[in-house]
Amino acid sequence: MTPRPSSVIWPVVHRERLALANDLEMLAPGHWETPSLCPGWSVHDVLAHLVDTAKTTRLGFVRRMFAAGFDFDRDNAVGLAGERCADPALTLAAFRGVLTRTSTPPAALPTRLVEAFVHGEDIRRPLGIRSDYPATHVATALEYQVRTSTKMGGGKELAAGFRLAASDTLFEHGSGDTVRGPTLSLLLAVSGRPLGVGELSGPGAGAFAKHTGS
CATH class of the missing domain: 1.20.120.450 (dinb family like domain)
Known part of the structure; x- marks a missing residue:
């Protein structure tokens, strides 16, 4: 990127x-x-x-x-x-x-x-407040997180072993079972935040949720 x-x-x-x-x-x-x-x-x-x-x-x-x-x-x-x-x-x-x-x-x-x-x-x-975030800029933040170690505040280790694919931008990262969802949801997950039910899908979603605690 x-x-x-x-x-x-x-x-x-x-x-x-x-x-x-x-x-x-x-x-x-x-x-x-x-x-x-x-x-x-x-x-x-x-x-x-x-x-x-x-x-x-x-x-x-x-x-x-x-x-x-x-x-x-x-x-x-x-x-x-x-x-x-x-x-x-x-x-x-x-x-x-x-x-x-x-x-x-x-x-x-x-x-x-x-x-x-x-x-x-x-x-x-x-x-319970909703906001619309600019997906392309959220993707920039996500790109940074997945390439930065958790020791430095990133989420590289949390993303490892999975193919992350955004459903609202062209963002893709990694290899392994696919985890698909909104760019914001992926960013929150690799930042160690919990997600709501159904935010992520794909064959790797369940394992990814356990791996990240989301």
Whole structure:
């Protein structure tokens, strides 16, 4: 897949941030503590994490990782706590304040798409909110995930041994029993997220679901 330049990726990320902010604008107070698809994190927690990562610069990331003893989970917890306001409305306002930022940790730019799409669903799915994502850009995120080790936040090992075939784009990857489904569903699966019944099909779907925990 041809690499997407920053002039293509950032506008997509900015649109996805805005769409998520708009979806959460009228969220009832009691729904902010709904468990997200991220184990141990609420919907409010994930939003605070998105504020934090939107502010993170390359140099700032290095400094923070050093302070956290190079423990990604510890760094995430510190960043989340720093951006999670007592009032979720204030966290949402802070998120709106970073919608158009182009700061990024020292990682490949497609990770910004992975974050936007996967964390968007981490929040939306438990709340029963649906959103239309640009399938071609989701495919860019999926392409990155299946080629990146889980140690680096990807899903290469989860995709291994299966032929993944998207039903809504031309994306195909790997060899083995075929697993077919929407590009977004494949992205969530190789990102370690649970899926709904029937999202994936094909002769490899059952084994793939067990392999990925989806």
